[in-house]
Amino acid sequence: MFRVHLHLLSGPLLAILLPVTNTRTRLFEVESYWLHHFFIYICAPLFLFASDGCFKSESLTDYYWPTLSAGVGFLYHFMVLQPIAMMTQVNLNNILCPAISDPFAGDNYRAWAFAHQHLLIFLHAKLYPLCAFLILTLMDYLIRGSRWLTVVCQSKLITSQFDRRRSSNVIPGMSAASTHEKFD
Secondary structure, eight states, X not given: OXXXXXXXXXXXXXXXXXXXXXXXXXXXXXXXXXXXXXXXXXXXXXXXXXTOTTOOOOOTTXXXXXHHHHHXXXXXXXXXXXXXXXXXXXXXXXXXXXXXXXXXXXXXXXXXXXXXXXXXXXXXXXXXXXXXXXXXXXXXXHHHHHHHHHHHHHHHHHHHHHHHHHHHOOOTTSOHHHHHHHHO
C-alpha cells in the first residue's frame, strides 16, 4: 500500500504546481487545500521513510511498482471517479473537464493528461525517494549538529561529576590511589 501511494504522489505534486482554488469559496477551504496537499506530499511520506521498517522504496531498476501504480490509478480514475462524476455532475479530480490551471486544456486534454500522468508516475517514482533521502539526511545532519554542542557540554558535566564522586568514594581499609586503580 505504501509503495502504491508513493508512486501516486505525482497527483498531489500536480495539485501543488497547478492549483485549482477558484471554486473554494467557503471559510478556510483554500487553506485546507494547501494543508492537505502539503501533508500528503511531504510530511506523511517523509515520516514513513524516516521510520524505516517496511517503508522503503524499491531499487531504481525495478519497474513493477510504478507499473502497478499506473494501472491502479488508471482503473481508479476511469472505473470509479468518472462514473461518480457523471452521476453527480461534479468534476472530481478534473475527470470531466480540464481545470482552469491545466496547461493542456483543449479538445485532447484527456489524452494529454493520460500521457503526462503515466510518464510522471514513472519519473516521479524514481526521483521522489532520492529527494526524500537527501532531505532526511540534511535534516539528520542539522538536528545532530545542533545537538552536538549539547551532547559535548553534557558529557563534560557528567565526566566532571563522575570524577568528583570517584575521588570522594574511598573504600574503607584502602587508600584513595588503590581505589582508583580498582575502578580503572
